[in-house]
Amino acid sequence: MAAGTLYTYPENWRAFKAQIAAQYSGARLKVATSPPAFTFGQTNRTPAFLSNFPLGKVPAYQGDDGFCLFESNAIAHFLSNDALRGATPQAAAQVLQWVSFADSEIIPPASAWVFPTLGIMQFNKQATEQAKEDVKRALTVLNQHLNTRTFLVGERVSLADITVVCSMLWLYKQNSLLNKCQIVCHISQFISKVLAREKHVSHLFCSVRPA
Amino acid sequence: MAAGTLYTYPENWRAFKAQIAAQYSGARLKVATSPPAFTFGQTNRTPAFLSNFPLGKVPAYQGDDGFCLFESNAIAHFLSNDALRGATPQAAAQVLQWVSFADSEIIPPASAWVFPTLGIMQFNKQATEQAKEDVKRALTVLNQHLNTRTFLVGERVSLADITVVCSMLWLYKQNSLLNKCQIVCHISQFISKVLAREKHVSHLFCSVRPA
Amino acid sequence: AVDFLAQEKIWFDKTRYDEAERRFYERMNG
Secondary structure: OOEEEEEOOOOOHHHHHHHHHHHHHOOEEEEEOOOOOOOOOOHHHOHHHHHHOOOOOOOEEEEOOOOEEEOHHHHHHHHOOHHHHOOOHHHHHHHHHHHHHHHHHHHHHHHHHHHHHOOOOOOOHHHHHHHHHHHHHHHHHHHHHOOOOOOOOOOOOOHHHHHHHHHOHHHHHOHHHHHHHOOOHHHHHHHHHHHHOOHHHHHHHOOOOOO | OOEEEEEOOOOOHHHHHHHHHHHHHOOEEEEEOOOOOOOOOOHHHOHHHHHHOOOOOOOEEEEOOOOEEEOHHHHHHHOOOHHHHOOOHHHHHHHHHHHHHHHHHHHHHHHHHHHHHHOOOOOOHHHHHHHHHHHHHHHHHHHHHOOOOOOOOOOOOOHHHHHHHHHOHHHHHOHHHHHHHOOOHHHHHHHHHHHHOOHHHHHHHOOOOOO | OHHHHOOOOOOOOHHHHHHHHHHHHHHHOO
16 A cells, blocks of 8 residues: 655645545555645755656655655556556546546636636636636536436546546635536536545535535 | 547547557557548537547547547557556556656647647747747656656556657657757657557658657 | 645646647648
8 A cells, every 4th residue: 555745735636636545545645735844836946856856846746665756647546546546447548538538628728717716817808708618618528427427437436536526626616606607416416425435535625615 | 458449630649649559559449530430520520429429529439349438548548558557556657647747748838839830820939939948848857767768667668658759749740849959869769769669650650750 | 725826837728729729630631
């Protein structure tokens, strides 16, 4: 069973994928988000950190045995168990399908929509309208898939569900955005089910109220 | 062993990941790129196609047993064997790490740099200069990793190598771009090794001359 | 969290690039 340390800044939705996967699988994960263990912007620019994690990005994982990984999908995969990864070749491929879907269909437009509302980017009406449409399109596909299923792959929670839920975190934090999106209840129910089974991490989403 | 059909337009670098993986693993893959089997822009908008592949994007894979997959990373993974996917949990995670690296560190700036030169998008000097810097940074990390290794993960070709090589296809097609990038020979040697072992697919890269 | 999020690298324009690529290859394929 994996054991190690996850370096990240607090409330990092990418790190949540790994943290939730570890909770489900039982991997022993220490999370370093603050001094002295880790200071984002400083520690990740040191030569020691960069020698293990050349991009200087977080989350970054170092096992107790020295094994190093960057890229959140890889870390979450490593900290998972076979059930989360997909126990058959078909299930494993479907898990990767939805992980890619989250990265390529949800994250870009969701970020383009949410970041201006957080004051991180300048607001651009045309870009925001396009982003909303793109988010709606992605969530419509997701909602349709969940019309007849409880989870994205198979009959139990997988890395697909964890990844997709985490990718929607900021959409849900900005609650009113999803209400405007007129999301059908399948997605909200889906999120509740993915998060409900794991009591240890529910506090990470305590500020989120599904629409 | 997987057997099915890959729907795509011709010369699609995303489809190449799956095609090369299938060649290595021995999966029986038919590739549908032209009428009557598949017409990009028409077939992928039909209700029949969208019922299996709701995003309408390619590459899309349908097994002879009816199993459907979208997202190129998932398809390539499914058509691989255990060696390509990474035979141990650590190797499998490292494969995913480099796949994510290709998607997040190479493809965005490579697209920003190359698309205007192909007439796909309008040229923007500032965006191009930034893209060049980002490509250089990503390839520097890659080159450094390959300084002491033949392949990205372990001692043999994996999905990591296939994905990273395919993600650089446009950069290499626009040969002069890489010359301007002053790529150290590690990457060129790396590409040659990844492609050299698989004679069946070398024709896919016949128009590419590594810098 | 917002301050940290501001330092994240996101491909905001991905959809625009996907769309441009799609149109390009649809034209190329008649």
